[in-house]
Structures are given as structure tokens and as C-alpha cells.
Amino acid sequence: MLMKALRYVEIGKPPVVVDIPIPKPGPGQVLLKITAGGVCHSDDYVMGLPEKDYHEQGYPLPLTLGHEGAGIVHEIGEGVDSTLKVGDAVAVYGPWGCGRCHNCSMGKENYCTNAAAEGIRPPGLGSQGSMAEYMIVDDARHLVPLGDLDPVQNVSLTDAGLTPYHAIKNSLPKLGAGTVAVVIGTGGLGHVGIQILKAISGATVIALDVNDEKLKLATEVGADHVLISDASAAEKIRELTGGLGANAVFDFVGANPTIALAQSVAALEADITIVGIGGGSMTLGFGSIAYDAAVRIPYWGSRAELIEVLDLARAGKIHVQTESYTLDDGPKAYEDLASNSIRGRAVIVP
Ligand SMILES: [Zn+2]
């Protein structure tokens, strides 16, 4: 039996839709019938790697894309110790780990200390991903009940929700009433980040992007102020904060200009969190940043945090703006992502 899959097959070329055999779940594995898969800038990053780096970083070819996945449990492999049943609606917790180390024991598989050595890779980012009609999940532990949440509407929460949630939650002690949070980049992750800030913190949110359309979305999802991210943005943030700067800055772009902006508008004791993988960097030294400001580079989030994010969605407090594509139109979704023309998150629906 064959299935369609969106795969990266040739370095430097766009992904293609191909027919491949439906995989069989081995011992301990679960086969999902995919209901939705989210399109992410990280996929573009991977497909943009030069051949040498691609192989050195351990990516296989061909690679089925998709690290945001939702599906229905279709078949359960031998020896799976779980209450999972065929027919259950689930979301895939993407940052797979070993399940045994200290961090994994706390559900923080995103920071597994054995994954690299054991070659454990997230789906779509090393293991075969969710942009196919079926997908193998290595362990039932990686599946979180979706319940009656719509998979297409909510699949992106597994990364575009979980990643900003984890970033924001760690800065919550600095984001009480009367504080200011700056969100740079209001696309897939940023527009969810704004909603999370409004839902769980007391901060006033200033959102920045280079594109008016994205700022419109930022306003719709609850940003208190929106600014075009240009040379005057830092001064405008200073004005909006009475000269003090922001208590937390979340950079969902991570390019040199956005990191410089984050650094320049961080208040005393602020958190600067660089989430985007835009390739930028920061030089730190005395006088280059406000006193006692801290810089963090987080990666994804914990399984418990994914459950919390899905709970926020269930409570109606966060909502992902999505644009749907069929699997056949998958390559087009990546073109639209590259041209920055997606409003919110692109989702592939097999
Ligand atoms: Zn991603």
C-alpha cells in the first residue's frame, strides 16, 4: 500500500510529492493517520543547508518534512505500554528524546542529554515527518491527546505555540502588571506569542514586523501597540516605555538587525529571548546591554508545556491563524513561506 508524502529529495531543490510505502509500526511504535502537518521556517532552514552541512548535521535524504503533526492512531506496534487506542485523536510532541535521562524524566525531552549521541531526531528534522498520509511515532510517550480540538486549526501549537509558550513562561516573573513585552516578528510563532503573553502575563505588548499586513494580524490577536521594525523602532519603544525599555524582548526572527534591536531596547534586568533562527548574533560586553539583562536561546518546550498550550486553546485563549494546503500543494506552501506571504501558519491537510 502506497501513500503520498512531501519529501526533500535533492539538496538545494524544492520538496516534491512522491508515493512511498505506508510504513509499518515496529515494536514500541505507533502509526498515525495524519490529519494535519504544519509548515515551519525551520524546514526552510534545513533545506537551505549546503550539502556538506546537511549531511554533517545528520539529516537523511530523502526526508519527509513536517515537525508539527496531528493525527489519528491507526495502528499500535507490539509491546506499546499505553492507554492509547486505535482511533484516538492526538498531537505529536516533536522534540523526541531518550525518555530516560534527567531532563526527559521531567518531560523536557527538548533538552535530552542523550539524543545527539543516540541519533534520536525529531520528526521532519531527521526522522521521517508528518507531511504524509501516515507517520511513524517512535514512542506513545510522544503523543498528547488532542480531544475535540480541531487538528487543522491546532496542529501548529505543537511548535508555533509550544516554542513561544516555553520562551514566555520562563520570563513570567519579569512580566507582572505594569511591565512591557516586545515581540519582534508577528508571523507563525509571533502571532501566537502575542496571544500567550496576553493570556498568561500582565505585560503590555508591543509587536514589530516589517510588513503592515502582519502588523494588522498582530493587532487582531491582541497586541497593544504595533510598530514597523525599522531604524526608528528603538526610539519609538523608548517613547512608549517612558525611556525605560522593555522588561522582556522575544525575537522570533533572530537576524542581526532584530537582535540588535532587542539588545538596544532591553530594560534593566530584562530578558532577551532569541527564538528565531535567522542566523544573527550578539556581541556582549560592559555597556553593550542594560545592567543585569539576561539573554536566552531556548529550543522548543516540554511535554507538560504542550499540554498547557493545548489547554489554552481549549479555553479559547489562543487561536492560530492558518492557511490550508493539500499535500499536492505542499511545495507551494514552502514557496509562500519563503516569500513571506503566509498570514499566520501554513498547514498541510492530507
Ligand atoms: Zn518549527
Ligand SMILES: [Zn+2]
Ligand atoms: Zn533524554
